[in-house]
Amino acid sequence: MKEYQAVLSIFKGSNFVVKRPGGIQCKIIGKVNESILESRVFNINTTCSEPDFNYQIAWKLNKKKFQELRLNRGNVKIECHQLTNDGKIESLIGYCLISIKEAIEITSYEEIDVKNSKILPLTGTKQPWLQYGPKLLCMLHFEDPDKVIAPVQKRKMILKTPTKKDQTMKEFMWSTNNEMGYFQLGQPGPSDDLYIMNITLIFCQHLRHLLVPKSSKLRDMEWRIMIDAFGITISSDNFMIPEDDCEEANCKSTYLGDKSTARIRANEQEFSRFLNHSVLEMKVTTVKDEKLELQGTAFIELEALTNPEIIEIRSVVNIIPERAKNIPRQHKPQLSQIVDLEKELASMSVQDTVNDNGDGTVVTEFSEVGAGDKSAKTEKRSEEIAVVPEGQSYKDPLAKKYNFCPEITSSKPSAETVKEQQIILSGRLQESSSSSTSKSRAVSIQDKEILPSPIKLPKKSKIPPGNYVLNLKFFGLNIKCRRPFNTNWFVVFYYPPLSVLPEDKCILQAKPKQLWMRNGSCILVLMRTRLRDGLFDEDPISFAHVPLGDIFTSDSDDNNCRLLKGSAAVYTFKNSQHNMIRIGYIGYEFILSEDKGQNDLESSASLFSVTSVQHETKEKDNNLKYGSRKENSIEEWRAQEEKKFSESLKEKEKAYFQILSAEHKKQKDESEKMINEKLKSREAQLGESARTSQFQLHQELEELKLQMRSLEADKNMEVKSLKRQLDDAADLLKIANEKKRCVEIKLSVKDEEIAKPMSNRNKWPDLEALVKIEKLEQEVCN
CATH class of the missing domain: 2.60.40.150 (C2 domain)
Structure with missing residues (x-):
């Protein structure tokens, strides 16, 4: 008889978060009616939440059985079990169902691809798997032996060679070039390119659910987010949760606006491998008495940046709590960020310098490789920050700085350690020109120690500064x-x-x-x-x-x-x-x-x-002409240029803040609208249930009244019947008494006759006594 082959392809899993040291072992079991097949044992470690299974389970079914399963909508049950160290089943992680009617008929093995698979979430999960929501990427197809192309000698694999994606960047070798101001990935070479990666933290929400137990001093607690990247630890500024976020009913997002920028020099192949096999690890910590306590961790994948058409990634990732459990899905802690990548020209060598006039202006020199007699192009850019609007605690999104923080369990680093881990861009001075009493942001000792290169003066331009x-x-x-x-x-x-x-x-x-x-x-x-x-x-x-x-x-x-x-x-x-x-x-x-x-x-x-x-x-400004420029000092001309550039920079930053605030406001409005719709639907359901319950109670009350009336009528009928019976019994008793008296009278008359002597007895009966007896009998009969 002709036999079909139903094949279940299990590609990979997601959200398999394991915190047990050494990882766990699991096994997948497939069930079709009474046929049960098991897979091999898979190892899931703590560094990979997306294990690659790459396994197939096949059932041979005859034509009649296969058609019955498709007509009756039969399902394939996929169970995922956690095993002990001895290989025995310890607990059920979860299960999912896939209908046989959804099976795809293939004509070649090339159709077995991840693009044709489906994401199936596991149901029946318990803690701690319930808060992560594990999923399986599966595909079900059937093969007809009369139609399927004969397989080649080496069958195509379901996925590419299994790769292990670490959640940190520790497997890559990083070094810091303080003179040129960039991070070196791997060994330096002549074909290396220069990349600029920006990491911007937008907002976070529901951080209070990470605390165990929930602290009563939540408003006074400071938070900090640290990023493990490029062989160092990047730390954000301390921030506090607003008062509205501390209440259970009014939980709002906390805006951060913290941006970090790094220049990376690497080979194109090595940098592509770094983006494919690495993720950014963000640690959410609390600061208490200058000590850091880890509360949760979030991971950001960088694989999408390998596509040349994508220049930035905007996503909202969930924060995996360190100790908190049983967090509702609608209150999961989240972190929103932007990661964008830019590539500089490979034919230019870049070097940043600082002027010696003490104004903090950074001069970037671009020199063409192999240009010969061509002079280097000089560019100046101001490092001033736009004035922050009142009522908003925005951080500078364009501030290209890094804060070096210690490990979670260690103390503050020394100056030598900071010097070794320094980066190319230091902190900026924030000055407010609106009031003379405003405080300026001072540069820390670390920022002064890590200035990238010696001081140089800008070179003159060949083109006159005319209009x-x-x-x-x-x-x-x-x-x-x-x-x-x-x-x-x-x-x-x-x-x-x-x-x-x-x-x-x-x-x-x-x-x-x-x-x-x-x-x-x-x-x-x-x-x-x-x-x-x-x-x-x-x-x-x-x-x-x-x-x-x-x-x-x-x-x-x-x-x-x-x-x-x-x-x-x-x-x-x-x-x-x-x-x-x-x-x-x-x-x-x-x-x-x-x-x-x-x-x-x-x-x-x-x-x-x-x-x-x-x-x-x-x-035309005569003081800025090429002929009259010799008469004015170069400092005055440079100050005017810097002033114009700083004003345009402030406008750019203001527009950038407006875009971020508009986006945040839009998300906030959408969430509030969704909550209001849910409340309205809930109120409508409660009102409908109240009306239905009231109508049911009214019907039950009417039924009880009818039953009471019927019971009262039955009781009255019984009372009347009892009264009639009592009356009849009294009448019968009265008749019996009268009969008894008549009999007694007759007996007394006979006794009197018997007692008389024979001589005195009348030959004829006493008529008066007979008449008296007849009257009594008539009365009794009446």
Whole structure:
């Protein structure tokens, strides 16, 4: 008889969190009706919560049995058991069901892939597995011997070679280059690239559930989050939970806004292996008497950053408690963060220096590799922080600093240890220009000890700091989309200021030094969908970064004009996740000309087929011309440039804070809306149940009244019948008494007759006595 083969493929598991030292052993059992098959023994250690099972269980079923199971919706029961050291079953971790009707018929072994599998959560779990929610990644298929392609000599594996993903970065060798200011992954080589990784902590919530027992002094307790990365420990600033978060009813999120930045130098293959096989380990601790106590741990995977289309990861991860148990699912502690990765040009060698004037300005020198006689490009960037708005305890998201903290059970490190683990960027000074009495943020001794390189003065630029006009045009928008959509896009320029002209042309008045800074004066192109009433949506759907500094790489013509053409990638967010993907390209064209007057402006605008352009140029600052620059001191000119740059930096940081606050507010509104809907539905259910219970009670009361009435009627009938019986009995007794008296009278008459002598006896009976007896008999009868 023809036999089918039902095969269950178990790929991997998730959320198998093990805290027992040495790990545990488990076994998977599959059941189909009375047929039971077991797998081999698997080891799950404490460092891997996603074990790779890569196992198959197969049942041979005849055609009739297989059709009956599919018609009757038979299920395959998958049980996961925890074993003892002797190999015996200790407890049930959980089980799941998969319907045989959902089995896929395959024609080749290439269809057995993770893409066709399903995630099945385990049910029937108990503590401690209940709070983690373990899951299995499975696939069920059947093979028809008449249709399946003959297998090859070496059958394809379900997954790739099993890999062990550690939850720390200890297996990778890290070293610190204090002179150049970066972390070295592995051995340095000539083909190494330079990467910049930013880790931003957004907010956390439900931290009070990590404490065992719950402290009454929760409002006065300080918290700290530590990240084990790059061979060191990065520590956030201490923060406290707001008063609203301490109450059970009003549990709100705590905004952090703490950002850390690191420069990593590594080979591309080694760095890709680091992203695939490592996760960031974040430890949530409490600070008490300068001692740290671990309360929970969270892990962030970095595998998504290997995709070149994804430049950042935004996620909310659950915090695994260290001692707390039985935490409800709606109150699980969570931590939101952003991890973004940026790659610097491999053909540039970077070195950060600090000016010797004591203002804390960091100068970054870019030198081209193999440039020969070309001079190094010098760039200055201010390290001042924007003024924090009142009523908000935001940390500086752009502050590129690291705080070195001790281990949880150790004391404070010495100055030599801090010197060995120093990083490239130190703390920034926060100064408030609004009031003279505001306190400035002082730099700690550690920050002063880890300044990366010796002090150097910035080099002079070859291009004079005159005023220039930049004509900008966008064209050739190519979006890869399944269906066309009508869009309109416009330009938003952060620094320097930009004015938009008709026909998608832009004119910019700025100094070349401002355009040249870090090759990073970029234009953000936003695209919005056009509505019927002529308005636009509020949220941008795509954007592109266009570098303006590249225009100085082109040669100038006879009219002292520079022309640059190119294209920039257009990015957008993927679905509900915050991962960015590339969807197309947009072309751009720059013309940079010296601003000598209104006539030159109109002639430069004519290159874009603009007949008349009305643009009012600003008055030229004679002190900033190349001819008069020798008369003014270079310190005054530099102070003006730094002031302008600091103002633009504050605007950027303010916009960044607004985006973060808007996102946080949106999530908060959604959660409140969901809670209100649940409360309304619960109130409606309670009202409906109250009405149904009241109606049932009313019906029961009516039934009881009817029963009482029937019982009273029956009682009255019984009473009446008893009365009638008593009356009848009394009448019968009366009749019996009368009969008895008649009999007694007759007997007395006879006795009197007998007592008379024979002589005195009448020959005839006494008529009066007879009449008397008849009357008595009649009375008795009546």
